[in-house]
Amino acid sequence: MSTYWGRPKINIPKSKSEWIWDIIGYFCYFGSIILLLIVWGTLPDEVPGHYNAAGEVDRWGSKWELLIFPFIGAFILIFLSVLEKFPEAHNYPKRLNETNAEHFYLHSRKILNQIKNICLIIFCLVEIESISIALGWGGGFGAWFLPVTIIGTGIPIILGIIQQRRIR
Numbered sequence: 001m002s003t004y005w006g007r008p009k010i011n012i013p014k015s016k017s018e019w020i021w022d023i024i025g026y027f028c029y030f031g032s033i034i035l036l037l038i039v040w041g042t043l044p045d046e047v048p049g050h051y052n053a054a055g056e057v058d059r060w061g062s063k064w065e066l067l068i069f070p071f072i073g074a075f076i077l078i079f080l081s082v083l084e085k086f087p088e089a090h091n092y093p094k095r096l097n098e099t100n101a102e103h104f105y106l107h108s109r110k111i112l113n114q115i116k117n118i119c120l121i122i123f124c125l126v127e128i129e130s131i132s133i134a135l136g137w138g139g140g141f142g143a144w145f146l147p148v149t150i151i152g153t154g155i156p157i158i159l160g161i162i163q164q165r166r167i168r
Helices: 016-042 063-085 101-134 145-165
Strands: 046-051 057-062
Touching (some): 016 063, 016 101, 046 063, 057 063, 063 101
């Protein structure tokens, strides 16, 4: 059976690693929402609204701004989950064919799954840190957060490109 893109439609069950990433990402996402609900009444009117590259608060805003994180997380979760369900719509090299399509699809879906869940974890960490600073629990991310975020999202992409080149 072919799709609109002229590529085979293959039903590939989720791998164990995809399930593990989803459990971690969803746990962080929903856990941060539960934490926000629990502490909402004790939050001051002003909370960290933005961080500079050194991880220091450089703008304060209304506590209502903390609701942005769950909404962006929901968008990422829904949008990337839908994309995961249609790996035949992803971008592939011209060497994709009937014999290697399943391998390409699974590989592409795994990378997308990792990126989705890493993004959920990052948004969770930023929300928890903002809550911590607002309530006096913590002093800020520090300079490590931006490099860790770039490396944490970059490594799966780079490894994915390298692994995809090996598919024949």
